[in-house]
Amino acid sequence: xxxxxxFLLVGALLFCxxxxxxxxxxxxxxxxxxxxxxxxxxxxxLVAFGKYDKLNNxxxxxxxxxxxxxxxxxAVALAIVLNVYRRYKTIDPDEIKNLRD
Amino acid sequence: MSFIAIGSALYAAxxxxxxxxxxxxxxxxxxxxxxxxxxxADFVAVTQVVIYVGGILxxxxxxxxxxxxxxxxxxxxxKGKFVNMAKVPAVILAVLFLAVIVNIILKTDADNLPWVKxxxxxxxxxxxxxxxxENIGVNxxxxxxxxxxxxxxxxLMALVGAxxxxxxEGRA
Numbered sequence: 001x002x003x004x005x006x007f008l009l010v011g012a013l014l015f016c017x018x019x020x021x022x023x024x025x026x027x028x029x030x031x032x033x034x035x036x037x038x039x040x041x042x043x044x045x046l047v048a049f050g051k052y053d054k055l056n057n058x059x060x061x062x063x064x065x066x067x068x069x070x071x072x073x074x075a076v077a078l079a080i081v082l083n084v085y086r087r088y089k090t091i092d093p094d095e096i097k098n099l100r101d
Numbered sequence: 102m103s104f105i106a107i108g109s110a111l112y113a114a115x116x117x118x119x120x121x122x123x124x125x126x127x128x129x130x131x132x133x134x135x136x137x138x139x140x141x142a143d144f145v146a147v148t149q150v151v152i153y154v155g156g157i158l159x160x161x162x163x164x165x166x167x168x169x170x171x172x173x174x175x176x177x178x179x180k181g182k183f184v185n186m187a188k189v190p191a192v193i194l195a196v197l198f199l200a201v202i203v204n205i206i207l208k209t210d211a212d213n214l215p216w217v218k219x220x221x222x223x224x225x226x227x228x229x230x231x232x233x234x235e236n237i238g239v240n241x242x243x244x245x246x247x248x249x250x251x252x253x254x255x256x257l258m259a260l261v262g263a264x265x266x267x268x269x270e271g272r273a
Contacts, residue, residue: 002139002140003211003212004211004212004217005206005207005210005211005212006103007136007140008206008211009203009206010103010106010107010136012199012202012203012206013107013110013199014106014107014110014129014133015198015202016195016196016198016199016202017107017110017111017113017114017195018110019191019194019195019198020114020191020192020194020195021113021114023190023191023194023195024188024191024192027119029119029123029161029164029165030119030122032161033113033122033123033126033161034114036126036153036157037110037113037114037126037129040129040130040133040153043133043145043149044133044136044137044140047136047137047140047142047145048140050140050142050227051140051141051142051226051227052216052217052220052221052225052226052227053220053225054220054224054225054226054227054231054233054236055225055236056240056244057233057236057237057240059142060142060144060145060233060237061237061240061241061245061248062248063137063142063145064144064145064148064237064241065248065249065252067145067148067149067152067153068152068252068256069252069255070152070153070157071152071153071156071157071256072255072256072258072259072260073259074157074160074161075160075259075260075263076259076262076263076266078160078161078163078164078263078267079262079263079264079266079267080266081164082164082167082266082267083266083267
């Protein structure tokens with residue numbers, strides 16, 4: 001049986017990979033993938049703890065909510081990325097300096 | 102399974118090619134769905150496959166293709182040495198964060214938490230034999246009805262907002 005600590009460690013590793021991607025990448029889509037990685041690490045923790053909640057299913061239900069939230073976030077963020085690309089002709093987050101011209 | 106997840110996530114983080122990064126992210130998501138199955142959360146795993154792999158990645162690929170080939174060229178130009186000087190702060194940040202989290206996890210000793218022990222003692226632990234989907238459905242409609250409605254409204258708002266943002270300029 002896989003212990004709870006193992007799940008938490010895997011989640012921590014994925015979370016830090018996500019942080020690295022968000023900070024270092026020069027492409028908005030890769031930054032978005034980093035955010036998804038961090039969300040997935042959080043969902044993994046929810047699911048791992050949700051194993052010990054059979055009656056209320058708190059962990060699993062909120063993992064479902066988190067997945068739906070991630071979907072909504074991604075849709076909006078990709079729409080924003082497309083708009084930014086149309087305006088600036090680049091999706092490098094370092095080069096976008098003003099919010100509205 | 103977790104090695105697949107971590108390895109593919111690291112590859113997605115380190116690869117210079119955007120397309121390769123996206124497709125290896127598929128592998129990470131599938132491996133994570135497998136991990137959810139191992140945590141005895143079948144329904145969450147299915148949802149993960151349907152929404153992430155079916156929805157989000159298709160969206161990302163769409164955005165990538167719509168943003169044109171200039172994006173790719175920019176990415177190709179900036180490749181340099183393997184250890185890029187600009188990435189050192191990011192690596193330091195990530196490693197420090199990892200050290201802190203791992204330290205806390207090892208100190209917490211999650212398998213011996215009081216409420217976890219209590220749950221095991223009260224047979225409140227999900228066993229591999231029993232199915233949880235029915236229980237999730239009942240709970241979703243009773244205990245968690247308010248968050249459920251809130252998230253449905255939020256999803257609708259996000260859809261409308263995304264449609265508004267991504268339409269053509271001029272009328273907006």
